[in-house]
Amino acid sequence: MDFALNDDQRAIQDAARAFADAELALHSAQWDEDKHFPVDVMKSAAEMGFCGIYTGEEHGGMALGRVEAAVIFEELSRGDVATAAFISIHNMATWMIDKFGSDDLRSRLVPSLVTMDKMASYCLTEPGSGSDAAALRTTAVRDGDHYVLNGSKAFISGAGVSDVYVVMVRTGAEGARGVSTIVVEKDTPGLSFGANEKKMGWNAQPTAVVSFDDCRVPVGNLVGQEGDGFKYAMAGLDGGRLNI
Numbered sequence: 001m002d003f004a005l006n007d008d009q010r011a012i013q014d015a016a017r018a019f020a021d022a023e024l025a026l027h028s029a030q031w032d033e034d035k036h037f038p039v040d041v042m043k044s045a046a047e048m049g050f051c052g053i054y055t056g057e058e059h060g061g062m063a064l065g066r067v068e069a070a071v072i073f074e075e076l077s078r079g080d081v082a083t084a085a086f087i088s089i090h091n092m093a094t095w096m097i098d099k100f101g102s103d104d105l106r107s108r109l110v111p112s113l114v115t116m117d118k119m120a121s122y123c124l125t126e127p128g129s130g131s132d133a134a135a136l137r138t139t140a141v142r143d144g145d146h147y148v149l150n151g152s153k154a155f156i157s158g159a160g161v162s163d164v165y166v167v168m169v170r171t172g173a174e175g176a177r178g179v180s181t182i183v184v185e186k187d188t189p190g191l192s193f194g195a196n197e198k199k200m201g202w203n204a205q206p207t208a209v210v211s212f213d214d215c216r217v218p219v220g221n222l223v224g225q226e227g228d229g230f231k232y233a234m235a236g237l238d239g240g241r242l243n244i
Contacts, residue, residue, distance in 0.1 A: 005071065012068050016075035019048060024079025031080065031204040035196070037161060038083055038204060043116045045087060050076070052114030053091050055098045059110035082204040089157050093120035093166040097183060100224040100232055105183065109164060118163035123153040123184075123210055124233060133168055133233045134176040138212060140169035145219050147171070147182055149190070149212035159208035160193035162186065167212075168233055171226045179229035183221040190215030 005013060023041050031038055045051060053069045055061025069091065076084035094113040097120075098106055112118040129135035138151025149169060156165075165184040172178030184191055194209030224232060 005067075009068060009071060012064075013071045013075055015048065016050070016072040017078065019045065019050075020076050020079030020084075024076065024083055028080040028083075028204070032082070032201060033203075035203045035206075037206055038080075039116075039119070039161075042083065042087060042090075042119075045076070046114065046116035049114075050087060051090055051116045052094055052110075055091070055095050055110065055114055059098065059106060060114040061094075061098065061110070080204060082202040085202070086157050086205045089122050090116070090120050093122045093164065096122075096166055096181065096232055097164075097223060100181070100228070101183070102220065104220060105223070109183070113164065119158055119161065120164040120166060121156050121158035121162040121210075123156050123165050123167040125154050125156070127152065127154045127209075133179055133230050136168055136170060136179065138167070138169050140171050140180065140182055140217070142171070142219070143216075146216045147219060147222070149182070149184065149215040149217060151212055153210040155197065155207055156210045157205050157207055159206055159210050160196075161206055165191075165210060166223070167210075168229050171229075176230035177227050179233070180226045181223035181229040181232050182217055183223060184212070184215065184217050185221075188215055188217060 049062040050072055052061035053064050053072060057063045073084055073088050098110045113120055124133060125131045126136050128137060140147040140149045163186045167182050167184050169180055169182055170178050171180040190213045192211045197207045
């Protein structure tokens with residue numbers, strides 16, 4: 001088996017490395033010291049396609065594979081690991097909406113996410129259950145044309161700054177089958193954020209608690225079907241390899 005990169009993949013690697021050297025590495029230490037979230041630089045990364053790497057082409061993504069994504073993230077991490085990590089999270093959240101969302105949700109959000117005119121965060125981890133999706137406690141109860149969310153997520157990258165939050169919630173019974181995925185947009189009443197966490201390194205991205213207090217979200221913001229959220233979470237974390 002040949003594990004060598006092909007010519008196209010090497011060209012992508014070279015472009016990502018050049019970007020990391022020119023736009024990230026020179027500023028990484030200062031960003032960490034200042035706790036600066038380099039949104040303008042990430043928008044420059046989006047101009048190179050790095051914020052919709054494996055999102056489909058219909059709404060502006062590059063439709064590349066996970067090998068190409070890994071190559072890009074590896075090179076960006078050489079420049080600044082905190083920024084590269086956030087870009088990887090943004091890519092995963094954008095892909096989940098594009099892959100599993102309704103046509104309306106996709107057309108409304110994905111174009112602005114691949115350009116990073118809007119930023120996305122992924123909300124799975126909870127104070128009591130960590131990143132165990134099957135054990136999460138944040139609830140979403142159907143009330144007419146809305147879901148009402150209650151609960152909290154912990155250690156969320158981009159919390160308070162991102163415009164879009166892809167949230168894993170419990171809409172049904174205990175366990176994996178009761179988990180769904182809902183998109184919560186910034187400034188939704190009932191959505192709030194904790195203080196930025198104290199960290200050793202990784203200060204070039206905000207990390208905080210995301211809380212939901214009777215947070216009403218339109219039913220149209222459900223990603224896919226109720227009860228499929230666990231599969232979507234695993235697909236995102238597993239690099240999209242699950243057959244779902």
